[in-house]
Amino acid sequence: MFSFRYVRDSALIDNIHQLKRQIEQDYKSDPDVLGLFYGGSIGRGDLRKYSDVDLRVLVKSESLSHFIETKRERTMRWGNVLFWEEQSTEAPYTSAHYDIFIKVDLFYYRINDIIASTWLSEIEIVFDPCNLLKPIQEKSQHCVVSVTREDWYFFCTKFLAHLHETYRKLLQDQYLYAISCIEKMSWIIVSGWYLIAGKQPNSYGDWSKYEGDRSALQPEQLKKLSSWTCKRDKNHIWAIVQNLLPEFCKIEEQLAKLAKIKETDRLWISKAIALVEKSE
Numbered sequence: 001m002f003s004f005r006y007v008r009d010s011a012l013i014d015n016i017h018q019l020k021r022q023i024e025q026d027y028k029s030d031p032d033v034l035g036l037f038y039g040g041s042i043g044r045g046d047l048r049k050y051s052d053v054d055l056r057v058l059v060k061s062e063s064l065s066h067f068i069e070t071k072r073e074r075t076m077r078w079g080n081v082l083f084w085e086e087q088s089t090e091a092p093y094t095s096a097h098y099d100i101f102i103k104v105d106l107f108y109y110r111i112n113d114i115i116a117s118t119w120l121s122e123i124e125i126v127f128d129p130c131n132l133l134k135p136i137q138e139k140s141q142h143c144v145v146s147v148t149r150e151d152w153y154f155f156c157t158k159f160l161a162h163l164h165e166t167y168r169k170l171l172q173d174q175y176l177y178a179i180s181c182i183e184k185m186s187w188i189i190v191s192g193w194y195l196i197a198g199k200q201p202n203s204y205g206d207w208s209k210y211e212g213d214r215s216a217l218q219p220e221q222l223k224k225l226s227s228w229t230c231k232r233d234k235n236h237i238w239a240i241v242q243n244l245l246p247e248f249c250k251i252e253e254q255l256a257k258l259a260k261i262k263e264t265d266r267l268w269i270s271k272a273i274a275l276v277e278k279s280e
Helices: 006-010 012-028 040-044 061-069 071-076 133-140 149-171 175-196 219-227 234-258 267-274
Strands: 033-038 053-059 081-085 093-098 103-109 124-127
Touching: 006 012, 012 033, 012 053, 012 124, 033 040, 040 053, 053 061, 061 071, 061 103, 071 081, 071 093, 071 103, 124 133, 149 175, 149 234, 149 267, 175 219, 175 234, 219 234
Parallel strands: 053 103
Antiparallel strands: 033 053, 033 124, 081 093, 093 103
């Protein structure tokens, strides 16, 4: 299956390396660039043929606006761009999709924007003439994921909001909306699993590497995740909600302990769930 682009796809890794060489040559010759590094699969040393190029560029503060204004033009120097994917032309990032079926996610930073975190523990630094990035990377390797009150609150409120929306949309026969809520609730559950395991979850809604051979989930967790796939059926969707709820409650209790949340601060959760449960 999907073998119709075998020849093109077999050359993807070589083309990624060629694209990287062009990128690095371009930025290293720019006096306003202070550093250059890769995150994602490249940063972890786990490059695959379908990996994105997660490019991070450290620039002088006074030059940031210029780099943002010219971000599209910059990506065109490295190859033939079919389209860009971004929410705002004023944002310090863009995603360039090339005609060789490679995507480059480009982010610009100032030095004050970069602080030690678990995200920066696995990066590939390719340009750091002022030794600004290496100390941050070394400090990041000692960072650990801890569950904060904010993490617990985000987990609870996002899940419960989508729970209520699922109920509302099913009663209005808005099946696609309800299914999208189930997907988000499933993602929130996965984020809770990651936090309990001491791993940093992806940014909200990002499913990258939650499945497949690089997933950090346990086999039984992957099995549960697979079982939450919805049919376009009201009863089936609500049955999945009933499967999600016990898992949510179990994770919430564990996160509350890790974040040192008082029992009295958790009473609203059962009340929120009761709003969509069958009354006696």
